[in-house]
Amino acid sequence: MSHDIFNASSTATWIECSYSALHAVPDPPKKASTAEAAEAGTAKHAEMEAGRIPDVEAFLAQLEDGPLEREVRVRITENCGGTIDIRKLNPYISTFIDGKFGKWDVPAFHNLQILTYEAASLKDTSAEWFRAVIYQPDGLDENPWKQWVASRNEVEAHKMRVLRAIADRSAPKPGPHCRWCKAFQVCPAMHTDAGFVMGAMSRHIEDLTTQELVRLLRLIRALG
Numbered sequence: 001m002s003h004d005i006f007n008a009s010s011t012a013t014w015i016e017c018s019y020s021a022l023h024a025v026p027d028p029p030k031k032a033s034t035a036e037a038a039e040a041g042t043a044k045h046a047e048m049e050a051g052r053i054p055d056v057e058a059f060l061a062q063l064e065d066g067p068l069e070r071e072v073r074v075r076i077t078e079n080c081g082g083t084i085d086i087r088k089l090n091p092y093i094s095t096f097i098d099g100k101f102g103k104w105d106v107p108a109f110h111n112l113q114i115l116t117y118e119a120a121s122l123k124d125t126s127a128e129w130f131r132a133v134i135y136q137p138d139g140l141d142e143n144p145w146k147q148w149v150a151s152r153n154e155v156e157a158h159k160m161r162v163l164r165a166i167a168d169r170s171a172p173k174p175g176p177h178c179r180w181c182k183a184f185q186v187c188p189a190m191h192t193d194a195g196f197v198m199g200a201m202s203r204h205i206e207d208l209t210t211q212e213l214v215r216l217l218r219l220i221r222a223l224g
Contacts, residue, residue, distance in 0.1 A: 008120075012112045018167075025182060066094070103140060108133060
């Protein structure tokens with residue numbers, strides 16, 4: 001299976017800054033605890049794919065009629081796509097389910113990963129409505145299900161935004177999305193920011209301009 005430079009799971013980062021995807025570096029070795037959590041999540045995804053999670057199967061049974069597909073590989077372009085955990089393509093409202101098995105809250109509302117899956121599926125369904133569903137049983141919410149419905153027009157608008165982003169070859173665009181950037185180590189904007197932070201730390205806070213304070217806050221959020 002070929003690698004997607006613009007992978008749906010990282011949409012929230014590269015849709016703001018294409019540099020992050022075009023210059024991504026290999027992931028560093030993970031801590032033992034992080035690796036164990038990732039393996040546990042992979043195992044639960046396998047259970048979900050096999051139809052062995054009762055809560056998921058009960059949810060699917062309530063959905064509108066239509067072909068049910070699991071682990072569906074989709075693409076918007078040759079280098080942009082991903083794998084949908086579950087989708088059900090009803091001609092009125094199509095449903096896209098993504099399983100998340102960590103505690104970090106993942107919202108369904110304007111979920112850019114699922115919107116990218118939906119955009120890649122426009123050619124496969126005539127549905128006017130697209131239901132994004134996050135199943136997060138180990139999250140902090142009592143209800144493991146989160147849902148949001150987008151119109152076809154919204155999904156088509158997202159597709160156009162994706163196409164603009166993956167065609168962009170401009171300089172890095174720093175922002176809160178830097179927190180998840182896989183090109184962080186080689187990003188020239190971050191190199192510049194490192195020098196700025198060192199200089200700002202040697203000054204009194206009241207001497208910093210509003211623009212400098214905003215830049216510091218952006219960096220704190222990116223690195224937090």
